[in-house]
Amino acid sequence: GRTFFVGGNWKCNGTREEVKKIVSTLNAGEVPSQDVVEVVVSPPYVFLSLVKGLLRPEFHIAAQNCWVKKGGAFTGEVSAEMLVNLGIPWVILGHSERRLILNESNDACICPLIPYIFSFQFVGDKVVYALSQGLKVIACVGETLEQRESGSTMEVVAAQTKAIAERVSNWANVVLAYEPVWAIGTGKVATPAQAQEPNTERDCKEGIFVDLVEINYIEGQVACYVTQPIEKLGTLGSVQVYLDIGLSHLSLEKGGDMPSHVVHFELRKWLQANTSPEVAATTRIIYGGSVSGANCKELAAQPDVDGFLVGGASLKPEFIDIIKSAE
Ligand code: 13P
Structure with missing residues (x-):
């Protein structure tokens, strides 16, 4: 069984006061036990310690990013080692906002300053390095609206997954988050009635x-x-x-549009073919993009949707309802 997973990605939001309020709402919420749902919240770096000190112990914490390799002279970056040192168990990597706004990619990237030291494939190498330091990783993939409309959804998502899969041997500490970019923060969630697998x-x-x-x-x-x-x-x-x-x-194969949950089904098939049947059967594939208290139950009912990565709604009390959709 794959334990249902609900992540709350707070993104670049919140003041100390707001963070404390969110945490106290979470702490007061009645939620299913840890064997039914694993809950992970992801505050901005600067609030990690604050949240760690206040959050109920059965909820876990993720950073929203980390540096690709060992720390050092990289102004503005936070290393995987630091997160481990702080007692933060999880990290979100490859979020579409970082891929699209900060140019993180699957492609090899040669550092112009010290090319002889650094040549890396950003997202994949980050995942590998974070895992090597003992962090658990929420690895994000997802297509843009343009890619979806041109019929290349699976191609894009498979390439992003491949960049991770070809470097990862132990999937036990990886959760794969499928977050179609067109659904993030837009209210355009995958319709609950959308499909799990192709019709026959x-x-x-x-x-x-x-x-x-x-x-x-x-x-x-x-x-x-x-x-x-x-x-x-x-x-x-x-x-x-x-x-x-x-x-x-x-x-x-005809291309065009493809409901989100078909992507979950297809991604699991992809894992089966490219990793192992065991990895495909045990890896959680969670959905992100306008998940709310109102739509979570029906989305959660899809067999290949193993949980959520929630943005906007994770800052609100309805996050508790989303956690409860695990039941
Ligand atoms: P929203 O839930 O605000 O659409 O954000 C989804 C997301 O990007 C989570 O990582």
């Missing part, structure tokens, strides 16, 4: 039908995906129609 003719014949939400994806040229039993659709009238459309578009 067999599924349709056995009476699992696509949901009305999916009609956009279908019309937009792609696949139909199994979503939920027809009973749940109530009186929505056109089931038969889009089922038919769906059956003629069954291939994921």
Whole structure:
């Protein structure tokens, strides 16, 4: 079993007073036990010690980033060793905000100052170095809207995962976070009814039908995906129609749009093929992007969604509701 994982990424937010308030709300929250849900909050560096001193012990703490190698003359950076020294067990690496705004990439990067010492593949090397120092890593991947619309979602996400996977041998301390960039902070969460795995003719014949939400994806040229039993659709009238459309578009290879949870399913398949069946079966793949108290339960019900990385809502009391969606 994969223990449900809920991470709260506070990003670059908060004052000391606000941080204390968030922590006291978390401390007072009634949540499932640690064998049901693992909770990790990620304050900005400057508040790590404060939060560590106040937070209930069954909740853990992650830094939002760390330096790629051993510390030294790197002004402004914080090393993995320092986090370990402070007793911080987790670190988030490869977040899309760092990839896109701070230019962290999968590509090899040669340090212009001291090229003979530093040549690294940023995100992958960070993951490896942090793991080597004993940190646990929340490694983030995810496509932009442009990439999604051009049909390269899986290609992008697989390349990002590969950059990590080809350097990591022990996956026990890695959580993979799929965070589509278009869903972060936009309110455009993956619709709860979106699919877990590609539809098949067999599924349709056995009476699992696509949901009305999916009609956009279908019309937009792609696949139909199994979503939920027809009973749940109530009186929505056109089931038969889009089922038919769906059956003629069954291939994921056709490109175009792809519901987020299909990505979870595909990512696990990718792990199976490129790491090992055991890693694929045990690694938690969590979802991030506009997760809220209102949408978390249905998202959590998807078999390949093993938890969340929550941004905005992790600063609010509804984070407790999101933690509870593990049950
Ligand atoms: P939001 O939940 O605010 O969309 O942010 C998601 C995220 O980036 C978590 O790392």
